[in-house]
Amino acid sequence: MAYEKNRVCPVTLAGGLDNRIRRWLQNTRKILGPYIKEGMTVLDVGCGPGFFSIELAQMVGKSGRVIASDLQEGMLRKLRDKIQGTELEERITLHMCEKNKLGLSEGVDFILAFYMVHEIPNQEDFFKEIKSILKPNGQVFIVEPPFHTSKTAFEEMVKKAKDAGFTPVERPKVLFSKTVILKKG
Numbered sequence: 001m002a003y004e005k006n007r008v009c010p011v012t013l014a015g016g017l018d019n020r021i022r023r024w025l026q027n028t029r030k031i032l033g034p035y036i037k038e039g040m041t042v043l044d045v046g047c048g049p050g051f052f053s054i055e056l057a058q059m060v061g062k063s064g065r066v067i068a069s070d071l072q073e074g075m076l077r078k079l080r081d082k083i084q085g086t087e088l089e090e091r092i093t094l095h096m097c098e099k100n101k102l103g104l105s106e107g108v109d110f111i112l113a114f115y116m117v118h119e120i121p122n123q124e125d126f127f128k129e130i131k132s133i134l135k136p137n138g139q140v141f142i143v144e145p146p147f148h149t150s151k152t153a154f155e156e157m158v159k160k161a162k163d164a165g166f167t168p169v170e171r172p173k174v175l176f177s178k179t180v181i182l183k184k185g
């Protein structure tokens, strides 16, 4: 089957995004630890079944908040089922967005976009929109997968982020992945 550009990861593959093997290969606390503090408001954009949203909610603590946003209701439902009846339910706001519009206006301290930017058809607009909700000293963490995003495609993504007014400040190591941390300005 030919690879379809900007194809959205189907809900039927959600199990592949949240399982023991992935937890072993990608330690969520190690990956996110240097950037997340208690009390932060964090956006997990393209959250899928919430592999990172749950860890983020634990890290921001009772005084913090996580906005878990996805365009597929089925993904959000999987996350809701995991947190229902737990203390994390109050900390995680589920938000359904559109393909080319997040539709959020609240300021956030940190944005995680893990394995999702390559699925967005209009990345220029995406970077403009996330810049508008990121607080002045906030950071964006983009992580892209090995096969779907080539080195060239990733650098094109970084260029689009720069054109939208972001500055790359770090390239953290995440197994199998291409990464960048962006700041405003």
Ligand SMILES: C[S@@+](CC[C@H](N)C(=O)[O-])C[C@H]1O[C@@H](n2cnc3c(N)ncnc32)[C@H](O)[C@@H]1O
Binding pocket: 008, 009, 017, 018, 045, 046, 047, 048, 049, 050, 051, 052, 069, 070, 071, 072, 075, 097, 098, 099, 100, 101, 113, 114, 115, 116, 119, 120, 121
């Ligand atoms: C490969 S999954 C990654 C999920 C999660 N970030 C993780 O690492 O486990 C990509 C997710 O991004 C979502 N997505 C794709 N395009 C999107 C868009 N334009 N806005 C918000 N979410 C989007 C998909 O529905 C899917 O749940």
